[in-house]
Amino acid sequence: MLAQRVAQILQEVGDPEIPTVSIVDLGMVGAIQADGDRVLVELMPTFVGCSAQRIIQDQVTEKLREAFPTSTVAVRFELSQPWTSDRITKEGREALRKAGIAPPGASLDDVECPFCGHSSTVLQNLFGATSCRSLYYCSHCKNPFEAFKPL
Amino acid sequence: MERWTIEDVAQNPERRQLAAELLWQLADDDLLMGFRDQEWLGLAPHIEEDVAFGSIGQEEIGHAALYFGILERLGFGTADDLASLRSVSERRNSVLIEQPNGPGHYLESPRYEWAWTIVRHYLHDVWEMALLTALTGSVFEPLGDAAEKILREKRYHLAHQELWMRTMAGHDADSRVRLEDAWRRAQDWAGDLADLGPYSSALESAGLCPGVDSVVRHYHERVAEMARVLGLPEMRMQTRENGRRGEHTEALQQALDTLSEVYRLDPTANW
Numbered sequence A: 001m002l003a004q005r006v007a008q009i010l011q012e013v014g015d016p017e018i019p020t021v022s023i024v025d026l027g028m029v030g031a032i033q034a035d036g037d038r039v040l041v042e043l044m045p046t047f048v049g050c051s052a053q054r055i056i057q058d059q060v061t062e063k064l065r066e067a068f069p070t071s072t073v074a075v076r077f078e079l080s081q082p083w084t085s086d087r088i089t090k091e092g093r094e095a096l097r098k099a100g101i102a103p104p105g106a107s108l109d110d111v112e113c114p115f116c117g118h119s120s121t122v123l124q125n126l127f128g129a130t131s132c133r134s135l136y137y138c139s140h141c142k143n144p145f146e147a148f149k150p151l
Numbered sequence B: 001m002e003r004w005t006i007e008d009v010a011q012n013p014e015r016r017q018l019a020a021e022l023l024w025q026l027a028d029d030d031l032l033m034g035f036r037d038q039e040w041l042g043l044a045p046h047i048e049e050d051v052a053f054g055s056i057g058q059e060e061i062g063h064a065a066l067y068f069g070i071l072e073r074l075g076f077g078t079a080d081d082l083a084s085l086r087s088v089s090e091r092r093n094s095v096l097i098e099q100p101n102g103p104g105h106y107l108e109s110p111r112y113e114w115a116w117t118i119v120r121h122y123l124h125d126v127w128e129m130a131l132l133t134a135l136t137g138s139v140f141e142p143l144g145d146a147a148e149k150i151l152r153e154k155r156y157h158l159a160h161q162e163l164w165m166r167t168m169a170g171h172d173a174d175s176r177v178r179l180e181d182a183w184r185r186a187q188d189w190a191g192d193l194a195d196l197g198p199y200s201s202a203l204e205s206a207g208l209c210p211g212v213d214s215v216v217r218h219y220h221e222r223v224a225e226m227a228r229v230l231g232l233p234e235m236r237m238q239t240r241e242n243g244r245r246g247e248h249t250e251a252l253q254q255a256l257d258t259l260s261e262v263y264r265l266d267p268t269a270n271w
């Protein structure tokens, strides 16, 4: 299936800010339509103001053009179905943890430390260096860390 | 329910003009808010807050870009041009949002006021959330989708400003005085914030903004509740100029000069 090949290729595109986590595992890939002539991919922004969007769009377009040189490639961000943090896959959550970022919990108080796994964590600031993350402190292992905001 | 696509609106002059009236207000409020936020770069009370306010400002500008993007698809010109090149009288942001962060210029001895910044941002967040909540039911589908999406992010902005308000109200006598002073001054600028301007009833009857009266009521109720909780006086919002009618203060021209200067330097910059 052509659409499956497209999905495989997208698996190699990482978030520019967290390159070890693919945009597929972040749940950012929506509808994929592919036939012999054209490849259409709809992406869902995690946060509207996220500056990584254009970079991701360019990377996806470039990779698909390489893989399907004779097809028309269209990649666009769509809002018709809003991205929510439960779209992050199990693999995505694990990859975030490995990168030192706590995956989103059910609420802002429901965050496990990515280093020691403890849940005795304290929210320090809602806004970290990027839109999608907050700053926390782990009272158990005494490490500051970032956590993905639940949306 | 009937839902209008971009084409349904772009090809109908009356719908197109009405939708634009609403989008200018949303886009211009967020653009100016993001601009004022980003002027705090390097000046916020502490380093974490500097980072936080930078992120909030970036999100405001991102939201503005989304609204301008819808206007672009309706054929009003490119989003970047709409953000940077429109004149003062074409702007529909509230005059509250265009006011400076405080005396001085951010390059030369700024004496910005944190309490004023937080109170103003708080009012903006409460208004935009009340409005977006109604707009999730807008007949104009792309606007409804944008509202749905932005609302989820916006509640974090509001939570951030509310936390600061509570902190300043309870921290010490000095922070309390500053908060009360900012609260009093804001009421003399906020009169046009919760106002959809001259097309208010047309926006409602067309289904572009359902329930205008209840949006305004929700806004006032939430602000009044905050005043009660913090023991602040009831806010009597008024204003001389009405930004929703294209009336503005000198502060807007100064802000736009800086904004478009940046744009003219690099028209390809990512907004």
Ligand SMILES: [Zn+2]
Pocket (backbone or CB within 6 Å): A113, A114, A115, A116, A117, A118, A138, A139, A140, A141, A142, A143
């Ligand atoms: Zn820990």
